[in-house]
Amino acid sequence: MVPGDHEYDGLVASPLANVDALLTDFCQWGWTMIPAIRASACLGGYWVSRRALTPVDGMTRMANPASIALVAQAAAWGCPSLG
Numbered sequence: 001m002v003p004g005d006h007e008y009d010g011l012v013a014s015p016l017a018n019v020d021a022l023l024t025d026f027c028q029w030g031w032t033m034i035p036a037i038r039a040s041a042c043l044g045g046y047w048v049s050r051r052a053l054t055p056v057d058g059m060t061r062m063a064n065p066a067s068i069a070l071v072a073q074a075a076a077w078g079c080p081s082l083g
Helices: 017-076
Strands: none
Touching: none
16 A cells, blocks of 8 residues: 555454464363362462461450350349340
């Protein structure tokens, strides 16, 4: 194409075989890796949640004997809400 004083090259289409092969390989790789990715995500989530909830577990262990003792003491005093 030569409009005026400038020359331009125009590309109408190009073969998509390379793109198609790349997408096919990527899809096959993706489908084979999905179970491994899901398993690692589950294990990582479990590990993070255990680390985050460790202080809460400690507080719960400390609170349970105290609450049982308070309920027993309130029952011994004849607390009407317990019986």
